[in-house]
Amino acid sequence: MSDAGGLGFLAAAYLKAADVESRLLAARRVTSRPLGVNVFAPGAGPSDAAGYAAYVERLRGWAQHVGAPVGEPRWDDDDWDAKIELLSRAAVEVVSFTFGCPSSELIARLRAGGLEVWITVTGPEEARRATQAGADVLVVQGAEAGGHRASFIDRPDLAAYGLLPLLDLVRTATTLPLVASGGIATGRALAGVLAAGAVAAQIGSAFMLAPEAGTGAAHRRALRSAGETVLTRAFTGRLARGIRNEFIDAHDASAPIAYPEIHYLTASLRKQAREAGDPRWINLWAGEAHELARERPASEIVRELTADARAALEAAHRMPWMAERSPGPPPA
Numbered sequence: 001m002s003d004a005g006g007l008g009f010l011a012a013a014y015l016k017a018a019d020v021e022s023r024l025l026a027a028r029r030v031t032s033r034p035l036g037v038n039v040f041a042p043g044a045g046p047s048d049a050a051g052y053a054a055y056v057e058r059l060r061g062w063a064q065h066v067g068a069p070v071g072e073p074r075w076d077d078d079d080w081d082a083k084i085e086l087l088s089r090a091a092v093e094v095v096s097f098t099f100g101c102p103s104s105e106l107i108a109r110l111r112a113g114g115l116e117v118w119i120t121v122t123g124p125e126e127a128r129r130a131t132q133a134g135a136d137v138l139v140v141q142g143a144e145a146g147g148h149r150a151s152f153i154d155r156p157d158l159a160a161y162g163l164l165p166l167l168d169l170v171r172t173a174t175t176l177p178l179v180a181s182g183g184i185a186t187g188r189a190l191a192g193v194l195a196a197g198a199v200a201a202q203i204g205s206a207f208m209l210a211p212e213a214g215t216g217a218a219h220r221r222a223l224r225s226a227g228e229t230v231l232t233r234a235f236t237g238r239l240a241r242g243i244r245n246e247f248i249d250a251h252d253a254s255a256p257i258a259y260p261e262i263h264y265l266t267a268s269l270r271k272q273a274r275e276a277g278d279p280r281w282i283n284l285w286a287g288e289a290h291e292l293a294r295e296r297p298a299s300e301i302v303r304e305l306t307a308d309a310r311a312a313l314e315a316a317h318r319m320p321w322m323a324e325r326s327p328g329p330p331p332a
């Protein structure tokens, strides 16, 4: 992907720092172009167990009924200190943070080590905070995006801005370069966000059928079909967009805000469903445009998106519809 002109990111979430390091070395062997690493910022600390106890009971009862395993809810910081230590010495050009904005001291330290620091934001206030903290670039994630909402904190009344209004709103809060993310699967959509002022797009779902993607068989089948996506906390205790399935229908309404506790509670049942190729209980993360994903090598997808975006921008520049309908010169 990086060799085709994109910027490949290594997802460091749910991995120990040592595993991130070995994956990074493997990625380095296949490209000499710049690489990014994405890290989940840890939350403030464990959630109050009383707030999610009823959901744990509910899932235990349900799991027993359907014969699925559930795990123990627990909190961790996803090996944060070790990952930061790794980033300060690893051969990587960009680090992006999701679920929060590190302190200005930490951002300054990473930048002093030569890293570019990107922060994912989902609203103008988060954009303001990330700018003040010293970020280089903001990833602007609209509600169309597949996977977790990157919000600094999760709360019941979280605003879910669509990408285009969000780009405009974030622009009022910062002058930093913006990378647009959410529901972009074609060169036309890429052209749209570039015209709206983004310098680049971050694309997930459109790459998930590529042979290089680690997407499981059941997830691939679901992505190809025209399934409706929804935002849910049922799988992880944090809001995320995925293809609607039986697990979401059964548990979404009862799901608490408790991340990563609920992630660990459901991890084993999701793993079992993935291994069995059973889409009913898998977290089928996908953005709103997932059915446009194509089974093509990642490098081809990058090249096609770029070429189509150029063509779309040129076509839009001519504004044919406006030209046809604009009034002629005033009568002499």
Ligand SMILES: Cc1cc2nc3c(=O)[nH]c(=O)nc-3n(C[C@H](O)[C@H](O)[C@H](O)COP(=O)(O)O)c2cc1C
Pocket (backbone or CB within 6 Å): 011, 012, 013, 038, 097, 098, 120, 141, 144, 145, 146, 147, 148, 150, 181, 182, 183, 184, 202, 203, 204, 205, 206, 285, 286, 287, 288, 289
């Ligand atoms: C399967 C899947 C996994 C994702 N994992 C991460 C992740 O680890 N870190 C992150 O910042 N964003 C993650 N995202 C969100 C993407 O960074 C991006 O915001 C999203 O894919 C954009 O929307 P799209 O899927 O419609 O292109 C993930 C998205 C998907 C679909």
